[in-house]
Amino acid sequence: MHRAWLIIKKMLVLVVLIGCGWYLLNNSQAQSRVTLALYNLHTRIAQLTGQRQASSKVAAVDQSSAVKGRWAQRSATVYVDTGNAILNAATVSAMNQWNRTEAFSFHQTTDAKKAQIIVKTMDSDDAAAGKTQTVTMTMTGQIAHATVLLNRHYLLNPAYGYSEQRIVNTVEHELGHAIGLNHTNKVSVMQPAGSFYTIQPGDVSRVNQLYSSK
Template sequence: MRRFFSTIMLYAVILIGFSWVYHNNDNARAAVNRIAYNFQQLKSRVTGQKATTTASAKTQQTSSDSDSVSGRWKKTTATVYVSYENQTLQQAALDAIAKWNATGSFKFTQTSSRKNADIVMTTMSKDNDAAGMTQMSVDSLTGYFVHGMVYLNTAYLLDPSYGYTMERIVNTAEHELGHAIGLQHTNDISVMQPAGSLYTIQQRDIDAVNELYSSQASSSSATSSSIKTSTQNVAAN
């Protein structure tokens, strides 16, 4: 039994060494993250309909995977790299960052270094029903986030037939940044509704951030989580 624990300790030290050595190498770091960290992926479902569809034909769909992985940053601040070629997405990202910063609950600081950024905001263009997607890497030994990727899906947000107004694009960016802070989906009136684009940040969301960061990060035990990979996909409407 004793030997078992020292093996686990050694394993943890090796993993920490790995992440340190490859800290500045995105590809290697990503590979290490897949092994060493819990992996959290959250999507916002597209809520727009093609213009040809009538409003009455709108359907409600909810599916969720309950195997969620929680996490948070060590402090209520994170650096974010934002560089969208598209002006609409760039403005939406900046507006969303300003909106979160104005709440006083969490502060995003822009950085010009993609490599060193805690969070990278970028695009995807996929026909996968996700208007936005956030992937967070969590150090399973501490429960703290180590890196985040926020994707805004140009295939939907910038396609006029889905009817995304600027307000809803900003809401989508706020929603994904909410995940990047550590917030989970809720069915309350909230920017964190699974649909993602219907509401801006609410007092409920500010309270949720304050609560998350007033408690200890929930680290799971090294025995069960250091090689655990968990993916959460939540989608609705």
């Protein structure tokens, strides 16, 4: 009797595990929550042990323009922390522009801990008006977190000629990286220059293609 009960318990556990696995594979929101939870856990462990994130086998930090991966679903929460009214407004406008395409949705949050993407500033003369750093979980191939850095040195200095629209285009470009797009030399918001075009139909197609594939 005892042996039979053990077999039943093992079967029940197996059924639960299979059910959880099926639910995770077929629910993008659950995948996103698990991915973010893994990222937060890894970040906390790295803080406690004094290790750098980049040295982890769980997460690979890509600080260049080459993005690998995508979000589990076509949406992400964004925390805007630029400390500048012009850059804040440009970020909101850029998110709205992407949202209008219906290819991807950005949702602003006031809680940085719950944000999947954080928009901040930097001040550097390294010739980049913006940079995006993404963290992709190697176990899932999904982006877990992204940080967009807007360069005050160029964007807010009249000498460099960044109009309001060019600043918005720059943020659209960086948000494109944050959702998995890479540079292209075509007429696109993702041109390496990053500020001369707003979101184009081709950009929408690339996002749709990225998020339609498994």
